[in-house]
Amino acid sequence: MYLHTELLINDIAVSEPDPAAANALQEGLGGQFGEMRTMMQYLFQSMNFRGDPSSKPYKDLLQSVGTEEISHVELIGTTISKLLDGSPGYKGKPTDPVDEPGAKGATPLSIALDHSNIHHYLVGAQGALPVDAAGNPWSGSYVYNSGNLVLDLLYNLMLESTGRLQKCRIYQMTDNPTARSTIAYLIVRDQAHENAFAKALESLGVNWGSVLPIPKTNAEQFPEVKKLLDKGLQSIQFTFNADNQSQAAKLYRGASPSNDGTELSTAVMPDGVPITISPERREEFSPGLDPELLALIQATAEVEIANIEATDTTASKK
Template structure:
């Protein structure tokens, strides 16, 4: 169960509402890099966690719940930035944005929709669970595999792309209140990256590889588990840590293999009479 406090996790203030920035903030709510994504990802990882102890489940629940607060902050920020958004072409302030968009090569229709369409018509000038283009977040980017190590690497990627987005929003912000909110959210993304990396370290880091480490490695193809496949016609390849020396997990040696067919040409044969194929396809 969960408890709610009416106060925000961190102050959210807007001195000069900016409908265009409100639309940008929607990416941090409902985009693939956004807060709904990480919130739901951590919840489902926690709810499905199986282990001798609830240590990692408990940790994930704390952070997932924190992310609810981030969604609340961003939703508040969107609403505040839409506070003085024009709701028709006749309103003062609408013309400037439209003219600017057209002068920049855009269309008046696009400029109007960008400022008022979804958030006005569907939410009454409030935030929505959508990205900056109005596409609803559909949960297809929620990764909860049941393997705690795999999930932690997914979480590092999620927080890394989320922090990248937050930095871009910080750089795009003109309002001091928005910059303060984002500088806090960037800091939390820093912690969460470190948090998931700390779990990976506890699990053994490189020694826990390859994932899942419960599968007997002698059952995999020993001729193809640590060789870098070269697919260029001339056989050239970028040399790096991955082309020579001991593997990262210390269980093999990196080598280079010039890719060549190891199998035969697939021949499926004639089509079935009941498959809906042309008569010429049926043997």
């Protein structure tokens, strides 16, 4: 059972729209090593977990990381939407009719023909899509769940390492502050998850360091990343366990496998930042509802609510 707290797990810097950066970020969302993959892989491994009660810390660790990945999907998807929102190719005023050219003769969605993924405008109304940077749909075949704990943990460590490597490359592709704020956060959290799976393997007697060394990305050279590393964000794992029954802390403790001099620890969840609703995109007809249509929708909703209440009243009398 999940609870949704209406907070983003990290703040998204405010900057100019950048559809090309948005498309690069799609790899980190719907690519083979993206956030949708990690979310689904760890949750399936947790749901399918088998073992005696002594193995619960491993299930709880998978559950904790998988739950955090849900928030990462929310974060990176929202970032993509913000990078697309009000794309710079459209300079018309919000009150301009959407079927007239914008300023300097530019049509409202002309940017879609020259930059980024045209499906962001044709299908997503300037929002994120469950695809990679080449537009390929996310596939459930990415998910690895062998049922063997050591194999799953090794695969998870490889997944986080590759994901962090790719995000470092995406960081190098754009200087947009909105994109970089989210990329930097995910780079650091990927390292935290590498630590989680490395520690779990060590507890099982696996010398993972000689088999699968974590790639040295030198991500601390990125200012946004270093700021988070200095706070120790790479060495804490959130459990998102409302009743505080998680046993993940039995594994996520001790010296960090990253050999950065930090100690691992757990917490229920981060503070988070407020979520804001994006404005209408009239050039996308999203929502694009005129007052008459809004009034009709409201009237219809009121009739439906009245019918439901009448049905409930009748049922209670019986």
